[in-house]
Amino acid sequence: METTILLGGKGLENRIINKLKAIVGQEDVLIHLEDRLCYSYDGTFQRGIPEAVVFPGSTGEVAEIIKLANMEKFSVFPRGAGTGLSGGSIPQSFGIALVLTRMNKIKEISKEDLLAVVEPGVITGQFHQEVEKMGLFYPPDPASLKTCTMGGNVAENAGGPRAFKYGVTKDYVLGLEVVTPTGEIMRTGGKTVKNVTGYDLTRLLTGSEGTLGIITEITVRLLPRPKDKKTALVIFDKLEDAARTVTAIIYEGVIPATLELMDRVTINCVEKQAHLGLPLDAEAFLLMEVDGSSSQVAEDIQIIETVCKNNDCRRIEIASLPEEREKLWTARRAVSSAIVQLKPTKISEDATVPRSKIPEMVKCLREISAKYRLHLPVFGHAGDGNLHPNILADKNDQEEMERVEKAVGEIFKAALDLGGTLSGEHGIGVMKKPYLEWELGEAGLNYLKAIKKAVDPNNILNPGKIF
Ligand SMILES: Cc1cc2nc3c(=O)[nH]c(=O)nc-3n(C[C@H](O)[C@H](O)[C@H](O)COP(=O)(O)OP(=O)(O)OC[C@H]3O[C@@H](n4cnc5c(N)ncnc54)[C@H](O)[C@@H]3O)c2cc1C
Numbered sequence: 001m002e003t004t005i006l007l008g009g010k011g012l013e014n015r016i017i018n019k020l021k022a023i024v025g026q027e028d029v030l031i032h033l034e035d036r037l038c039y040s041y042d043g044t045f046q047r048g049i050p051e052a053v054v055f056p057g058s059t060g061e062v063a064e065i066i067k068l069a070n071m072e073k074f075s076v077f078p079r080g081a082g083t084g085l086s087g088g089s090i091p092q093s094f095g096i097a098l099v100l101t102r103m104n105k106i107k108e109i110s111k112e113d114l115l116a117v118v119e120p121g122v123i124t125g126q127f128h129q130e131v132e133k134m135g136l137f138y139p140p141d142p143a144s145l146k147t148c149t150m151g152g153n154v155a156e157n158a159g160g161p162r163a164f165k166y167g168v169t170k171d172y173v174l175g176l177e178v179v180t181p182t183g184e185i186m187r188t189g190g191k192t193v194k195n196v197t198g199y200d201l202t203r204l205l206t207g208s209e210g211t212l213g214i215i216t217e218i219t220v221r222l223l224p225r226p227k228d229k230k231t232a233l234v235i236f237d238k239l240e241d242a243a244r245t246v247t248a249i250i251y252e253g254v255i256p257a258t259l260e261l262m263d264r265v266t267i268n269c270v271e272k273q274a275h276l277g278l279p280l281d282a283e284a285f286l287l288m289e290v291d292g293s294s295s296q297v298a299e300d301i302q303i304i305e306t307v308c309k310n311n312d313c314r315r316i317e318i319a320s321l322p323e324e325r326e327k328l329w330t331a332r333r334a335v336s337s338a339i340v341q342l343k344p345t346k347i348s349e350d351a352t353v354p355r356s357k358i359p360e361m362v363k364c365l366r367e368i369s370a371k372y373r374l375h376l377p378v379f380g381h382a383g384d385g386n387l388h389p390n391i392l393a394d395k396n397d398q399e400e401m402e403r404v405e406k407a408v409g410e411i412f413k414a415a416l417d418l419g420g421t422l423s424g425e426h427g428i429g430v431m432k433k434p435y436l437e438w439e440l441g442e443a444g445l446n447y448l449k450a451i452k453k454a455v456d457p458n459n460i461l462n463p464g465k466i467f
Contacts, residue, residue: 002165012051012096015367016072016126020054020096023064028055030104039079039097043144043347045395046430050077050097057102059177059185059216064215067183070461077462078210080120080152085348086429087227088156088209092464100151103216106130114222115174115191120151121217137225139166142425143333151215157207159425161258161289161332162288166223168425170206177217178205181456191219204451208443209427210462212455218356226291227258230301231325234308235279235315239263242284243359245311246382249288250355252307254300259383260287260332263362266377267337278331282314286382287332289325335379342375343392347404351415352424364414365389371410372403386424412438428466436467 013022013380021029030036030053035313040049051074056062069076075095082089091097104121111134118127125145131138141160142148148158154176159168175189189195189202205213236242242261249256262270264283271278278285286308290300301318308316319325340346353361362378365387369376380388389411393404412422422432422439437445449467452459 012074016068016074017052019068020052020065023068024056024061028057029053036097039082039099040090042082042084042087042089043348044085044087044429045347045432046090048091050091051094051116053097053099055099055102059103059179059446060134061264062098062179062214062216063183063185065096066179066181066460069095070182070458073458074460075463076214076460078155078214080149080155081123081144081147083148084152084156084429085350085426086156086209086423086431088427088429088462088465089152090430095463098214100214100216101149102219103107103151104149107208107217109134109136109222111136113191114224115219116222117217117219118150119217120149120154122150122365124148124150124153131222132225137222137223138172138220138302140165140169140172141322141335150218154206154215154218155208155210156427157332157425159386161260161381163386163425164259164381165255165257165291170203172220172222173202173206173218174221176202176205176215178213178215180213181458181461185211189219191239193221193273199312200459204216207427209429209465211452211465212461214461216380226257228294228297229291229320229325230297231287231289231319232301232304232308232326233317233319233328233331234288234304234313235282236284236286236311236313237282238312239284239362240359241312242286243362243382245286245308246358247356248307248311249304254290254303256288256300256304256383258287258289259381261282261379261382261387262287262332262335263378265338265342265375266335266379267331269341269377270334272341273275273338274330274334276331279314285331287328332379339377339390339392342377343394345393345395347391347393347408348426349389349391349408350380350386350388350424350426351389351411351420351422352384353415353420355383357418357420358382358385359386359421360418361385361387361414364418366434368410368414372401372407374403374407376407376419381424384424385420409435430465433465433467
C-alpha cells in the first residue's frame with residue numbers, strides 16, 4: 001500500500017503559469033501552497049500536492065492545456081470533486097491538477113429520446129433532481145452523490161446501491177466528448193442506444209480513471225421514473241442468516257432496486273452517532289428497496305417478508321412514505337462518517353464476489369479481521385456481491401499499517417479465489433496497483449499498458465495510476 005506525499009518540487013516555471021493563465025484566465029489558476037493543498041487529497045489517505053490547480057471552462061481550453069503539457073512535459077491529473085476512493089486524482093509526479101468543476105452545465109434533457117447531455121462537472125445528485133422533475137430517472141447513485149461529479153462517475157465507472165437492479169454508470173453512457181492525451185478533441189458513441197461503429201471507445205473510456213482522455217461532455221441514457229417504492233429494514237441475529245437471505249430473495253424472483261447489508265460493528269458505530277434506535281446486539285441488518293408499479297411493489301415486499309421470516313430474521317420494518325423511507329436510509333448514509341469513530345484512518349475496499357459467495361466472503365473477512373487484530377466493519381451492496389470491507393487503523397502506527405497491508409492482500413486473494421474482482425466500483429488508482437496482475441495476469445496487464453502507450457506516448461495524463 002503506497003503512501004505518496006509530494007510536497008511540491010521546483011514549481012512550474014512562471015512562463016508556463018502565464019501560458020496557463022492566458023488559456024483559462026488569471027482567476028482560474030491557483031499557485032499558492034494553501035490553495036494547492038486543498039487539491040492534494042481524495043477520499044483515501046493518499047496525498048500529493050500539484051504544482052498548480054487549473055480550472056478550464058471549455059473543451060477548447062482543456063485541449064490547449066493538454067497540448068501545452070505535451071510540449072512542456074508536465075503531467076496532468078484530472079479531478080472532479082475529489083471524492084474518489086482509490087487515489088485516482090492524486091498527483092504522483094510533477095504536474096497540475098485539472099479540475100473540471102467549472103464545466104457544470106446540463107445541456108439537454110430529452111423526454112422523447114430518453115437521454116441527457118451534461119458537462120463533466122455536473123454534481124450527480126443535482127442531475128438526479130433535474131431529471132426526476134421531468135418524470136425521468138438516472139439510476140447510478142454513488143453514496144457520494146451530493147458532491148461527486150458526473151465526469152468522476154464516468155472516469156471511475158461508479159456504481160451505488162441501485163446497481164443491483166439497474167447496473168452501473170457504463171450501462172447508461174451512450175456517448176462522450178473527450179480530449180485525448182495529445183490534445184485532440186474526439187467524439188465516441190452518440191445519441192442512439194444502438195451503435196456499433198468501430199471499436200467501442202465509449203466503454204474503453206468509461207472506467208479509464210483519467211488515464212486515456214479528459215471527459216468533457218457525457219450523453220447518458222435515462223429511464224421513466226418508477227411509480228412506486230417501498231423500503232424494508234430487516235434485523236438479523238446472525239450475519240450468516242442475513243447473507244443467506246440475500247440469495248434466497250433473488251431465488252424467489254425478486255430483484256430489489258437496492259439490497260444493502262450492515263454488520264454488527266457498523267450498526268454499533270451508526271447508532272452511537274445517529275441515535276436511530278438500532279438494536280446494538282443485532283449481528284446484521286439488510287436494507288432493501290423495491291420499486292416499480294404499485295402492484296409489483298406490493299407483491300415483491302410480501303415475498304421479501306416471507307423469505308426474511310423463513311431465514312430467521314428478528315424484526316422487519318416497512319416504510320412506504322418518503323419521510324419514513326428517508327429515516328430508514330439515514331442509517332446507511334451515516335456509515336462512512338460513523339465508522340471512523342473506531343480509528344482515524346479508513347482503508348475502504350470494494351472487492352466483489354459473485355453474490356452466491358457472499359456467506360463465504362463474510363466468513364473470510366471475519367477470519368482476516370481476527371488474524372490481524374484489526375477493526376473490519378463490513379457493509380455494502382450485498383445484492384451485487386459488492387461488500388465494502390473497511391479497515392480502520394491509524395496511519396501513524398507503522399506496525400498496525402503493516403498488518404493492514406497483509407490483511408488487504410488476503411481480502412483481495414479471498415475475493416479472487418471466490419471468482420470475484422479486486423474492485424467493484426472504486427477503481428484501481430494507486431491503492432490497488434500492486435494487485436492488478438493477480439486478476440489480469442501478465443498478458444492482460446501488458447494489453448492495458450500497450451493501450452495507454454499508444455494513446456499517450458508522453459505519459460502526460462494521470463501517470464502512476466492503474467499500473
Ligand atoms: C462517502 C463516499 C461514498 C462513496 N460511495 C460510492 C458508491 O456508492 N459507489 C461508487 O462507485 N463510488 C463511491 N464513492 C467513490 C467516489 O465518490 C466515486 O468514485 C466518484 O465517481 C468520484 O467522483 P469525483 O467527481 O469525486 O471524482 P474524483 O475523485 O475527482 O476523480 C476520480 C477519478 O476520475 C478522474 N476524473 C475525474 N473527472 C474526470 C474527467 N472529467 N475526465 C477524465 N477523468 C476524470 C480522476 O483523474 C480520478 O482518476 C464514494 C466516496 C465517498 C467519499
